[in-house]
Amino acid sequence: MKIHFIKTPDTREIYPSLGFSYIMSELIHKRLEVEFIDTNLIDYPYDLLRKNPRKSIQVEPNWEKIKSVLEKKDVQYAFLTGSFTKYIHNTAKTAEILKKINSDCVTIVGGVHVSFLPEETLKMFENIDYVIIGEGERVSENLLYNLIKNKDIDGLSSLAYKIDGKVVINEREYLENDIDNFNYPAKSLWPVSEYREIWKYLWSGRDPLGIVMTSRGCIGKCIFCASGRKEILENRLRFRSFENIKGEIEYLIKTFKITSLDFIDDCFTCDKDRLLKICSYLKKKNIPWLCKSRVDTVSYETLTEMKESGCRSVFLGVESADDKVLKTMGKGTNLDEIKKCFQLFQDIGLEFTASFTIGHPNEDKESMEKTICLAKSIAKKGIGVGFYLITPYPGTALYDMSVQNGWLYSQDWKLFDQLNKNNSVYAPEGWTPRELTKFYRSAWYRIDRAHIVGKLFSASYIGATLKKLKSLQEIQILFSTFVNVVKRSILRRSS
Numbered sequence: 468m469k470i471h472f473i474k475t476p477d478t479r480e481i482y483p484s485l486g487f488s489y490i491m492s493e494l495i496h497k498r499l500e501v502e503f504i505d506t507n508l509i510d511y512p513y514d515l516l517r518k519n520p521r522k523s524i525q526v527e528p529n530w531e532k533i534k535s536v537l538e539k540k541d542v543q544y545a546f547l548t549g550s551f552t553k554y555i556h557n558t559a560k561t562a563e564i565l566k567k568i569n570s571d572c573v574t575i576v577g578g579v580h581v582s583f584l585p586e587e588t589l590k591m592f593e594n595i596d597y598v599i600i601g602e603g604e605r606v607s608e609n610l611l612y613n614l615i616k617n618k619d620i621d622g623l624s625s626l627a628y629k630i631d632g633k634v635v636i637n638e639r640e641y642l643e644n645d646i647d648n649f650n651y652p653a654k655s656l657w658p659v660s661e662y663r664e665i666w667k668y669l670w671s672g673r674d675p676l677g678i679v680m681t682s683r684g685c686i687g688k689c690i691f692c693a694s695g696r697k698e699i700l701e702n703r704l705r706f707r708s709f710e711n712i713k714g715e716i717e718y719l720i721k722t723f724k725i726t727s728l729d730f731i732d733d734c735f736t737c738d739k740d741r742l743l744k745i746c747s748y749l750k751k752k753n754i755p756w757l758c759k760s761r762v763d764t765v766s767y768e769t770l771t772e773m774k775e776s777g778c779r780s781v782f783l784g785v786e787s788a789d790d791k792v793l794k795t796m797g798k799g800t801n802l803d804e805i806k807k808c809f810q811l812f813q814d815i816g817l818e819f820t821a822s823f824t825i826g827h828p829n830e831d832k833e834s835m836e837k838t839i840c841l842a843k844s845i846a847k848k849g850i851g852v853g854f855y856l857i858t859p860y861p862g863t864a865l866y867d868m869s870v871q872n873g874w875l876y877s878q879d880w881k882l883f884d885q886l887n888k889n890n891s892v893y894a895p896e897g898w899t900p901r902e903l904t905k906f907y908r909s910a911w912y913r914i915d916r917a918h919i920v921g922k923l924f925s926a927s928y929i930g931a932t933l934k935k936l937k938s939l940q941e942i943q944i945l946f947s948t949f950v951n952v953v954k955r956s957i958l959r960r961s962s
Contacts, residue, residue, distance in 0.1 A: 468500065468543060468544075468615075469500045469501065469502045469540075469541070469542075469543075470494060470499055470500065470501050470502070470544050470546070470611065471501075471502050471503075471504060471540060471542045471543075471544065471545045471546070472484075472487045472490070472491055472501065472502070472503045472504070472545075472546045472656075473503075473504045473506060473537075473542075473545055473546065473547050473548075473561060474487065474503075474504065474505040474506060474507065474548050475506055475547050475548050475549075475554065475557050475558045475560075475561040476506050476507055476528035476533070476554065476557040476561070477507065477548070477551050477553075477554040477557065478507070478524055478554075479507055479511065479512070479523055479524040479525070479526055480524045480669055481505070481507055481508070481661075481662060481665045481666070481669065481675075482675075483505075483654075483657055483662060483675050483678060484505075484548055485652055485678055485680060485731070486550075486577070486578070486603060487503065487546065487548065488503075488652030488653050488654055488656070488657070489603075489604055489649055489650075489652045489653075490546070490577075490603050490604050490607045490608075491503065491652075491653040491656060492649075492650040492651060492652055492653040493604045493605075493607070493608055493649065493650060494607070494608065494611070495650075495653055496650055497608065499611070501653070501656065502540070502656070503653075503656040503657065503658075504536070504537075504540070505657075505658060506528065506533050506536075506561065507528070508658060508661050509528070509529060509532050509533050509536055510528075510529040510532045511661070511665070512526045513664075516665065516668050516669075517668065520668040520669050523668075523669075524669070528557065530560070530564070533561070533564065534564050534568075537561075537564060537565060537568060538568055541569075542565055542568070542569060542572050543569070543571070543572060543573065544572075544573045544575070544611065544614070545562075545565050545572055545573065545574050545575065546575050546576075546577065546607070547561055547562060547574060547575065547576045547595075548576075548577075548578055549576040549577055549578035549579075549580055549581035549582075549588070549598070550578030550579045550580055551578070551579075551580065552580045552860050552861060552880050552883040553880060553881060553882075553883050553884050555580050555581070555588070555880050556880060556881060558576060558592075558595075559591075559592035559594060559595060562574040562576070562592065562594035562595050563594045565594070566594045573596050573597070573614060574594060574595050574596045574597070575596065575597045575598075575599060575607070575610065576588070576595050576597070576598055576599070577598070577599035577600075577603045577607070579693055579860075579861075579862055580860075580861055580862070580880075581595075581598045581599075581600075582598070582599070582600045582601050582862065583693065583861045583862030584861050584862075585598040585600055585627035585634070585636055586627065586634045586636060588627075589627060589628070589629055589634045590634060596628060596629075597610065597626060597627070597628045598626070598627040598628070599625065599626060600625040600626065600627060600636075600639050601625050601639055601642075601699070601700070601701045602625075602641070602642060602643065602683075602701050604643065604649055605641050605643065606623070606624065606625045606626060606641060609623050610623060610626060621637075622637065623637055624637055624638055624639065624640035624641045625637065625638075625639050625640060625641050639699075639700070642700045642701065642703075644705065645705075646682075646683055646705050646706075646707050647707055647708050647711045651714075651715045651718060654676055654719075654723070655722070657675075657676075659676065659723070662675040662676075663675060663676070672726075672727075673727045673729055673757070674723075674725045674726045674727045674728075674729075676719060676723040676725050677719060677725040677726070677727045677728040677729050677754075677756075678729045678731055679712070679715060679716065679719075679728060679729065679730055679731070680730070680731050680732060681706065681707050681712050681730055681732055681735065681745075682704060682705060682706045682707060682732045682733075682735075683701065683704070683705045684701065684702045684703050684704035684705055684733070685702060685704065685733035685734060686704055686733075686734055686737050686761075686764075687733065687734065687761070687784075687797075687798070687799065688797040688799065689784075689786075689796055689797050689798055690795075690796050690797045690828075690863060690864040690865045690868070691796060691824065691827070691857050691858075691859070691860075691863055691864075691865045692863060693860065693862035693863050694733050695797060695863070695864060696862065696863070696864060704737070706738065706741065709741065709744050709745065709748075712745065713748055716728065716748075716752070720752070720754075725754065726754070726755075727754060727755045727756060727757070727779075728749075728754055728755070728756035728757070729756070729757050729758075730756065730757065730758040730759070731759065732758070732759065733759065734759060734760055734761050734764060735758035735759055735760060736758065736760040736761070736764045736765050736769060736773075736781075737761070737764045739766075739769060742769055742772075742773075743769065743772055745776075746769075746772040746773055746775070746776035746778075747772075747776070749776040749777050750775060750776045750777070752777070753777065754777055755777050755778075755779045756776075756777050756778055756779065757778070757779055757780050757781070757782070758773075758778065758781055758782070759781070759782045759783075759784070760781050760782070760783055760784075761783070761784060761800065762783055762785060762800050762804050762805050762807075762808035763799070763800050763804050763808075765781075765808060765811065766811075767811055767814075767815070770811055770812065770815050770817055771815055773817065774815055774816065774817045778817060779818060780817075780818040780819060780820065780851075781812070781817065781818070781819045781820075782819070782820050782822065782853075783808070783819055783820065783821050783822065784798075784822050785805055785821045785822055785823055786798055786822070786823060786824050786827075786838075787823065787824070787825075787827065787830075787834070787837075787838050788802055788805065788823075788834075788837040788838040788840070788841040788842075789802070789830070789834035789837050789838065790802055791829065791834065792827050792829065792830050792834050792838075795827060795828055795829045795830075796827050796828075797864075805841075809821070809845065818850075818851075819850065819851070820850070820851030820852065820853060821842070821845060821850065821851070821852055821853070822852075822853040822854075822855070823838050823841070823842045823852065823853065823854050823855070824854075824855045824856070824857045824885070825838055825839075825854075825855075825856060825857065825906075825907060825910065826856050826857040826891075826893070826894075826895065826898075826903055826907065827857055827895070828865075828868065828874075828895045828896070829895070829896075830895070831897065832906070835906065835910070839910050839913060839914065842854055842914050842917075843913060843914055843917040846914055846917035846918040846920075846921050847917045847920050847921050848921055849921035849922060850921065852914055852917075852918060854910070854911055854914045855885040855886060856885055856886070856887060856888075856891060856903070856904070856907040857885065857893075858883055858884065858885045858887070858891075858892065858893065859874070859875060859892075859893050860883060869893050869895075872895075872896070874893050874894060874895050874896070875892060875893055876891075876892055876893060876894065876900050877890070877892040877900075878892075879892070887904070888904065888907065888908040888911060889904060889908075890904065891903050891904040891907070
């Protein structure tokens with residue numbers, strides 16, 4: 468008997484499920500047979516990917532082909548992804564298909580969205596049998612053992628299910644304090660060649676096998692992020708030991724010959740001593756790497772060490788250029804720190820991408836303009852900018868505030884998208900959804916135009932990009948990207 472882990476259709480960007488891989492690894496060590504299926508790869512539009520990567524990620528799933536693939540599998544126990552609010556209906560549809568193929572199939576869903584809305588999930592989607600709440604390794608292991616042995620599941624912590632149509636939610640309790648106790652994620656079950664081919668185009672040639680999480684939880688208290696909910700046990704910051712991290716990296720180098728590392732911790736730089744130890748080790752490996760950070764957790768010393776050890780780029784959660792808004796959102800930073808941080812990166816010559824959001828509570832057009840102006844100023848220099856409309860995802864403090872204050876205008880999960888330029892599900896006091904969406908759309912185009920200028924005319928950006936080229940295929944990908952940027956520029960001018 469195989470236990471099937473099915474990544475349900477979300478986006479054709481193809482980002483591997485590290486959470487699934489940790490659970491799979493634990494089950495494998497319990498001598499269970501496991502199979503992984505990424506439905507996003509079924510009927511993947513490779514031809515379109517090579518011509519226009521941006522368009523390929525917008526292709527809808529082919530449900531008939533997904534069904535035909537699943538029909539060939541003997542799926543008795545199915546774990547399904549349930550993190551993305553926007554795609555939770557696809558999770559439910561996959562569960563429906565599995566039930567039609569085999570009515571006795573047990574469907575188990577985990578992830579951020581269902582963890583915070585277990586009752587709503589089970590009531591809304593009849594084909595979902597169990598919801599795992601929070602961290603999944605031990606809960607999944609316990610649930611499977613009881614199901615396979617026909618034992619009672621009453622009292623199993625961090626689990627939700629239905630009995631006679633009534634939803635039962637067991638206490639959210641189990642948490643592994645020492646995360647070194649988890650086995651390395653089972654990446655050998657991934658469709659490695661397919662993932663690597665797609666990442667050449669969509670993720671600037673980074674290596675999907677190099678995704679590594681060295682900590683769990685976050686130091687931040689941002690109201691728009693589920694990790695900011697400090698009353699949730701899983702959000703308590705826990706670190707893997709240096710030796711454990713080193714062991715995984717050595718394994719990835721030996722087994723998969725990884726070409727890059729991508730540390731996906733919420734804030735990789737929040738412990739200086741740990742960071743410097745990792746940098747010292749990476750200096751000997753000559754592997755380019757990336758990470759996420761905050762503006763208040765880096766310094767000249769740490770950024771210099773990061774660059775010298777192979778760091779190629781850092782993703783910074785900046786959010787706003789207005790101190791009042793930064794305080795309201797619980798960011799814990801200020802504009803002075805932001806500007807000093809930007810200057811540090813530029814002085815050292817380390818690439819970074821700055822992420823901004825608008826639409827926060829107590830934010831007006833004037834404060835939004837401050838954010839837009841700051842984002843445009845760095846975009847024109849060729850610096851990466853992410854620009855999003857704040858969205859109150861379930862599990863965040865902002866979601867609860869929106870429900871309580873009447874700021875939530877829709878609970879159509881398909882519309883919960885921070886890049887939604889047409890139908891905002893939310894608007895804080897002083898705004899309507901239409902006004903907020905219209906303002907965001909206009910601001911997004913302004914920043915995108917500045918980004919195009921930066922990519923076409925910034926000497927530092929062009930020079931840094933050319934230095935990264937290592938093969939003819941990378942040159943072809945760069946040329947394709949350049950053509951698409953020029954097309955966008957022409958369309959902007961004609962519109």
